[in-house]
Amino acid sequence: MRISRIETFLVPPRWLFVRVETDDGIVGWGEPVVEGRSETVRTAVEQLSELLIGQDPLRIEDLWQVMTKGSFYRGGAILASAVAGLDQALWDIHGKSLGVPVHQLLGGHVRDRIRMYGWIGGDEPAEIADAVEAQLSVGLTAVKMNASGRMKALGSVAAINEVVERVAAAREVLGPHRDVAVDFHGRFTLADTRRIAPLLEPLHPFFLEEPTVPENSHLIGGLTRSTTIPVATGERLYNRQEFLPVLQAGIAVAQPDLSHAGGITEVRKIASLAEVFDVQLAPHCPLGPLALAACLQVGFATPNFLIQEQSIGIHYNQGAEVLDYVLDKTPLKFVDGYVERLTAPGLGIEIDESAVRIADKTGHNWRSPVWRHDDGAYAEW
Template identity: 65%
Template sequence: MRITEVETFLVPPRWLFLKLSTDEGVVGWGEPVVEGRAETVRAAVHELSELLVGEDPLRIEDHWQKLYRGGFYRGGPVLSSVLAGYDQALWDIAGKVRGAPVHELLGGPVRDRLRVYTWVGGDEPDAIADAVAAQVAAGFTAVKMNANGRLRAIDTLAAARAVLRRAEEARAALGDDRDLAIDFHGRVSPAMARRLLAMLADVAPMFVEEPVLPEHLHLVGGLVNGSTVPLATGERLYSRWDFRAPLAAGVAVAQPDPSHAGGISEVRRIAALAEVHGATLAPHCPLGPIALAASLQLGFAVPNFLIQEQSLRMHYHRDGDLLDYLVDPSPFDFTDGHAARPLAPGLGVEIDEAAVRRAAELGHAWRNPVWRHDDGGLAEW
């Protein structure tokens, strides 16, 4: 079997899909994208296709090494996302060839169902209690919310109390038997992170995500030591080497994205590294159906898996959603806040290629917002 063609599709709301075709008719799908830079990733996908076309798709690890180490310059969001999309597609092909879901190829399932969480609110959430109650009624046992919108490096007591008030409203709606995750989204300075983590301790978040920017991860050990709140990070880290320092500093939850951090192969290695440090895995995945399918396959194979993010009907999805590109949406039917173990071969989802091609005719040019403070200075989004 040989890879014969690489195709890419820009599809709404903000995704990039990759299709690998073979001379035996087996195809694999991947989702390589950097949100807001999909065209850049697309160019790199086709640039690196010369390393794969004509090759045996079943040599997954050899291809991973070649795509990662074959260039003098390596890593970073663009190249690691390209590698991730190819890796997902190769595992999809391998599972289809062998008639097994990917998690079976990774050693078999270590659980029977997989816990997922859902989002409430937006970047500056309000009406939190009603939004949380709706998700509880839908059966979810955990929700995540952004803690805040624009926040100055050292903001007012009123701004800090607004974060606490929203978290308290969410906790009250959830009760003590469900979990609340809070995302700082890298919008919080190290100084404000220390203040907010102390204030949020009694709300008992499952974790606080991206407590500081990736550029400030050398400070995360101090945050770990100064708070009882479990800290999570990783959506803007792209390899096991990037995770080494924050895990050693005591981060409790690793959040690599299977569409950014080298795909299924590398996220599995990151999970093993996290296990060494007593940390758990909660893959980042506010993306499309292929990325989520890859995440679920990992979750069923990784012993130290904690919970899975998913983006059904997420507030970013105004022009499309996950189910729009599936022949059968049932793999993403969540019952009591859990996903069932996928049994179909490969990634476990059948992509509706006709729908993908129609959507790609429209494409997208999604960009993240550029925020400014009231004084005109740039704010972190």
């Protein structure tokens, strides 16, 4: 069996899919994308395809090594994401070739279901209670919210109090038996995260996410040592080497993205490294069905897996939804806040190829928003 054809599809709302076909007709799908840079990743996939055409798709580790190290200049979000989607597709092919789900190839399942959470925003305080209720109504038992909108380097007393009030509004609806995670989204300085965290402790957040921008990961220990709230990070870290310092700094939750951090092959290794530090895995996934399915496959085979993010209904999804490109939506259905173990071969979902090809004709040009403070200076989004 050899790889004979590789195609990419730019599909709304902001995703890129890759289709890898073998000479005996097996098709694998993956999701290689950097939000706001889909076209750039598409070019990277096309270049990496030169290394894959004609190769044995079942030699996943070897192909991963070649894709990540086959150029003198390595790493970065674009390359890691291009590799990630292709890697997902190769695992999809491997599972389909044997008639088993990917988690079976990773050592078999260690759990029967995976807990899920949904995103509720948080920038607009008046909407929080209704947004939480909406997520509970579809069966979820955990949500994540932004701590704030744009945030100055040192927030005012009012701005800090508003963070606490928003989280308190969510906690009031959720009660003591459900969870709210709080995403700082890299918008806060370390000084402000250290001011806010003690104020949030009585509300018992599930975790505090990305309390500093990834280039300042060397500072994160200053927060983990000063709060009892579990600290999470990793959506903008792309390999084990980048995760090692934050694991050593005392984070509690590692959040690699299966479409950014080298795919199933690398995230599986990140999970094992995290286990050494007693750290739980909760993959970042505000993307489409293939990224989600890849996360779930890793989760079913990973002992230190905590919970899974998903983007059904997220505000980014304008013009298309996660399940729009899936033929059978049942495997991704929530049951009491969980997704049951995927049992179909490969990634465990069947892509509607016709819908994907039609969507690619429209494509998208989604870009991250550019925020500014009231003095005109750039603000972290």
